[in-house]
Amino acid sequence: MSGSAVLVALRGVSFSYEDGPPVLDGLDFEVREGRTLALLGRNGSGKTTLMRLLSGGLRPREGLLTVGGQPVRHDRAGLTRLRTAVQLVVQDPDDQLFAASVGQDVSFGPLNLGLPDAEVRARVEEALAALDIGALADRPTHLLSYGQRKRTAIAGAVAMRPRVLVLDEPTAGLDPDGQERLLATLASLGATGTTVVMATHDVDLALRWADDATLLTASGAHTGPASVVLGRDDLLAAAGLRLPWGVAVAHLLRARGLPDAPVPRTPSELADLAERIPGTGG
Numbered sequence: 694m695s696g697s698a699v700l701v702a703l704r705g706v707s708f709s710y711e712d713g714p715p716v717l718d719g720l721d722f723e724v725r726e727g728r729t730l731a732l733l734g735r736n737g738s739g740k741t742t743l744m745r746l747l748s749g750g751l752r753p754r755e756g757l758l759t760v761g762g763q764p765v766r767h768d769r770a771g772l773t774r775l776r777t778a779v780q781l782v783v784q785d786p787d788d789q790l791f792a793a794s795v796g797q798d799v800s801f802g803p804l805n806l807g808l809p810d811a812e813v814r815a816r817v818e819e820a821l822a823a824l825d826i827g828a829l830a831d832r833p834t835h836l837l838s839y840g841q842r843k844r845t846a847i848a849g850a851v852a853m854r855p856r857v858l859v860l861d862e863p864t865a866g867l868d869p870d871g872q873e874r875l876l877a878t879l880a881s882l883g884a885t886g887t888t889v890v891m892a893t894h895d896v897d898l899a900l901r902w903a904d905d906a907t908l909l910t911a912s913g914a915h916t917g918p919a920s921v922v923l924g925r926d927d928l929l930a931a932a933g934l935r936l937p938w939g940v941a942v943a944h945l946l947r948a949r950g951l952p953d954a955p956v957p958r959t960p961s962e963l964a965d966l967a968e969r970i971p972g973t974g975g
Contacts, residue, residue: 700857700888701747701779706756708742716742719756722907724857724890728738729883731899731919732892734909735933740892741928743909744859747890750779772832777806780850783861786842795821795837795845802853820852823885824878840871844878851882858882859890864898865913876902896923898938901958908932919957939963 702723745751792798804814821827824844906919910931946954957963
C-alpha cells in the first residue's frame with residue numbers, strides 16, 4: 694500500500710455542522726492510486742461527511758483537502774479542478790438524476806466543463822458502455838428500474854473521467870444479480886485507471902471487494918489491508934460491525950491444522966482451503 698501514489702487526502706481535517714458537535718476531528722485520510730478502498734463505520738460516524746469533504750461538497754473547518762499533494766482552493770476554479778479528479782455518487786440515484794433522458798443526464802457534467810460537442814458525445818458513449826447501459830441512452834429517466842437508475846448516476850460521474858470515484862452504498866437496494874453486475878463494472882473501471890472508494894455497511898462485501906479498508910471510529914480513521922483491518926475485533930466493535938464470515942472461517946481453519954491459512958474472500962477460495970484441511974480427503 695505504501696508504494697501507491699496518494700491521489701486525494703484529508704490532512705488534519707475537522708468538521709462540524711452549524712451549532713453541532715464535531716463530526717470529524719483532526720482526521721487524516723487518503724486514497725491511494727489503484728487500491729480499491731471500502732469505508733465502513735456505524736451510522737453517525739461521519740462517512741457521508743467524509744465523502745462530501747473529498748468531493749468538495751463541504752469545506753473543512755480546519756485542515757486541508759489535497760489532490761496530488763496540492764491543497765484544494767474552495768473557489769470556482771479550485772472546485773472545478775477537484776471535480777475533474779474526484780466524483781461522488783450518492784446512495785439514492787433519485788437525488789442525483791434530473792434530466793429527461795439517460796443520455797442528457799450523463800452529458801451534464803462534461804457540458805459544464807465547456808468541452809466541445811464531439812468530446813461530450815465521446816465521453817457519454819464511453820460512460821454508457823462502461824456501465825452497460827448504451828441501449829438506454831434515449832430512455833426517459835423516470836422509466837428506469839432502480840438498478841438502471843443506479844447505473845445512470847454512476848455513468849454521469851464516470852463521464853467526468855475522474856481519477857477517484859466515490860460511491861455511497863452502491864449495492865444497496867440491488868438484487869444479487871444486480872450486485873454482481875455492478876461489482877464487475879467497478880472492476881472494469883479499476884482496470885482502466887479509476888480508483889474506486891465504496892462506503893458500505895456490508896463487511897463481507899468489503900472483505901471480498903476491497904484491497905484496503907477504513908474503519909471510522911470515535912478514535913479516528915483506521916486504514917490498512919482489508920483482511921487485516923476487518924479482522925480486528927476491537928475496531929469492529931468500535932465501529933458497530935460484526936466479524937466478516939471469511940475472517941471467522943480463517944480462524945477456524947487455523948484451529949483445524951492450517952496455521953497459515955489466508956482469509957478466504959469468496960466461496961471458491963473457501964472451497965480450495967477446505968481441501969487442504971487434514972482429514973477431509975483433500
